Amino acid sequence: MLDQLLSAIPPEALNLGLVLFLSFLIGLEREELKRGGKRVFGGVRTFPLLGLVGYVVSLLSGGNLFGMLLGFLVVGAFMLVSYLHKLQQTTEAGITTELSGLLVYLVGALVYTGHLWFACTLVVVSLLLLELKEALEGLTQRIRPEEVAAFTKFLLLSAVILPMVPNRDLGPFRINPFKTWLVVVAVSGVSYASYVLLKAFKDRGGIFLSAILGGFYSSTVITVVLAKRAAAGQRPHEYTGGIVVASAAMYLKILALVWMFNRDLALTLAPWFLILAAISALGGWFVYRLHDPEATDTPEAAHPHNPLELRAAFFFAAVFVVMLIVTQLAITYLGRNGVYSVAGLMGLTDVTPFIMGMTHAAGVSTSLHLAACSIAVSAASNNLVKGFYAYGFAKGRTGLWSLGLLGGLTLLGLLPLIWL
Template identity: 45%
Template sequence: MPPFPVSPQAWQLLLVLGLAFLLGLEREGRKATAGHYIFGGVRTFPLIGFLGYGIALLAGSQVLPVLLGFLGVAAFLAISYWHKITHVGEAGVTTEVTGLLTYVLGSLVAFGWYWLATALVVLSLLLLELKAGLENLAERIPSSEILTLTKFLLLTAVILPLVPNRSFTEFGINPFRLWLVVVAVSGLSYLSYLIQWRLGERASIASSAILGGIYSSTLATVILARRSRELAGGSSYAAAVVLASSVMYLRVLVLLQLFQPALASALAVPLLGLALVGSALALVWLSRASGRQVQPENPRATVNPLELSTAFLFAGVFLVLTVGTWWVTRLWGDVGVYAFSLLAGAVDVDPYVMSLAQQAGLGVALPTAARAVLLALSGNQLAKGIYALVLGHRPMGRAALGGLVFLSLLGLLPLLWL
C-alpha cells in the first residue's frame, strides 16, 4: 500500500494535462513562426482539456452536457477563427480543430478511454508535425492514383461486406469468396504496380522483372518482347522474361496460402524450388548479358490492376473456369482436370489456380488439385514462351522460349511424387 492514497481522478488529470500540453506545445511552436494571430498555446489547450474532463465527470452517463460543452467550445473557436481571417485573409482551421480535439480527449479520459485518447493525440501530433511532407506528398501523387485507391476501398470496404457468404447452385459458387479472390489478386498486383510507379526510372531491370512477375508475368513478357523487337534486343530481354516468370511461382504460393493452406503446403517445396532455380538461372544469365547488348527498359505495368473493368473481368473468368473444372471433373475425372489445366493455364493462370484452390478437397481431391496447379503453371510458361517468340526480336524470342520451356518441363518433375 502506498503511504497515502492517490485518487484515480488525480491520474486522469495528469493524463489530460500531459496530452493537452503536447498539443499546446506543438501549436505554440507553430505560433512562434507564423507571424500572425494563432489561437491558443501551452496554457490554453490544457485548460480546454480540463474543461472537457470536468464536464464529462459531472455529466456521468449523460451525453447531452458533454455535447453542449463541445458546442460552447466550438462557438468560442469560431469567434477566434473569424478574428483570424479578418486580419490574415486566408487562414487554415488546424488550430481550431485541434482545440476541439483537446476538449474531446478530456471527455474520453473522464470516461476511462485512456488508450483512445492517447492514440488520438499521438496521431494528431504526427499529422501536425508532418504538414510539409504530407502537402508535398499530395502534390506528387497524381489524382488518378487517389481515384485508384478509392476504387480499392470500393472493392474491399463497400462491395465485399454486401456480398452473400454462402454457396449457390450445384457448382458451389460462393459470391463472397469469389470477390475475396478478386480483391486479393488485384491487391497483390496493385502493390507491385505502386512500387514500380514509385521507383520509376531508378529501378534496375532485375527489380522491375521481379515486380513484373508479382504483377503479371504474362504482361511483363509481352512488354519485354515488344521492346526487344523495337530495340533489337536479345539475351537481356530473355533473361528478364525468365526472371519474371520465376517470380510467378512465389505469387501463386502466396495466393494459395491465403485461400487454401493445405494446397499451399503440398506445393510449397516444388514452387519454392522452381522459383529458386529459375531466378538463379535468370540472374546469372542477366549478369553475363549486361554490357554486351542493348539493356532492356524496365517492364513497368501500364494497366492499373484495380480498374473495375479488370476486376469484373477476372471475376467472370474465375467463374467460368470454376464451372468448367466442375464439369470436366464429373465427365472425365482426373484426366479431364489435367487436360483442362494445361488449356486454362495457357489462357490465364491466376483465376484457374484460384478456382482450384476453392474446390481442393471438395469437388476436386487435394492431390489432383496439386497436380493440376503444376500443369497449369507449366502450360502458362509454355504459352509465354510462344508470346515471346511471336512478339519479340527473333534471337530474344528463341532464347526466352528455350528458358521457359526449361521451366515448363522442370515444373512437371514434381508430378512424379505428388
C-alpha cells in the first residue's frame, strides 16, 4: 500500500518536499538569532525559498553546471549585499548566515542531481557547526598554537612524507623505506595520542592517570619525571605506584605496536604480556592507594613534552634502520645468545626501535620464538634500568621501593623464556 502511494506521487514532489524540509531546518536554526535580539538575514521563510531557487535553477538548466553556477553567483551577490549591510551596523558582523544561505542553494541543486544522502549529511553537519558555536569557540581558546603545529607535524609525517617514500627493499639488508617510515608514523601516533590525552586530563586523575597515559608515551621518560618529582615530595606510595603502573602501559603499548605489523608475533606475546600488564597495574594501584601519613605537599602529575618533533622522527627512523641491521647481523653471526645480549643492552635506551626491528624480522629472517623471547628480554631489561633510574633520581623510600618492585617485575618478565 505504501509503495503504491509513493509511486503515485511525482518524483519532483518528493524532491521539493526534501528541499523544503532540509532548508527549513537551517532557517529554523537561524531564526533563533532573531529571538536573541540580533538582526540577521533570513529565517524559516527565506532559507526554504533559497533551497527552492537552487532546485528550480538546476531543473530549468537541465543540470547544466554553467546554469547552476550562474544561479549560485546571483545568490552570492545577494548574500554579499546582506553582509555589507551588516558591516554598516557593526564591525563585529559575522558571515555565517550568508554562507548558510549559499549552502542551502547548493542543497537544492544536490537534491535535483540525485545526491540525496550527501545533501542530508551536509545539512546535518552544518546544523552541528551552527549549534556548537560556543563549544567550538571555547575549543579555540583552549588549544594553543603549538598544539596545532604539533598536529600539523603528524599530518606531515603520515599524509605527506609517507606516500612519497618508496615501497621496495633496498641494499644488502633489504631495508624497506616505506615500512621504516610506517613504523615511525605508528610509534609517533601512539605517543602523540597519549600526549593529547595527558593534556586533556591535565590536573585531573592525579599521578596514577598521568602514569598510565605517560607509559604509552614513554615509560622510561615518565619514570624519570615521577622520580624527580618524588625527590621533592613526601608521597612515596603514590609516586612508586605511578612508576610501577607505567610499566603496565609499556607492555600494552608493545603489544599494540607489534599487532600493527605482525599479528602472529603479537598473539605469541599476548598471553604473558597481558598477565605482566595486569600484575603491574594491580600492584601499582595497591601501592598507590597506601596512605602516606607524612604527606603535606600536593602531588604533581607528570606532563612530558610534545613527542612530535621532526628531528626526533628522523632520528628514530635512523635508529630503527640501525637496529634492523644489528638484528640481522646478530641473528646471522651471534645466534640466540647474541640476540639476547643485544636485547638486554637495548634496555639501557629506548627499546622501541629494537622491538620493531624484531617485529619485522620475525617469520622472515628469524623465528617467532626467538623474536618473542628477545622482545621479552628487552622489556625486562628496560624495567630493571627504570628501577635504577628511579633509585637514582628519587632516592629515599620511593627509589628503593621502585627498584625492588621493578626488579621483581624484571624477573617475572624473564619467565617467558622458559615456555615461549
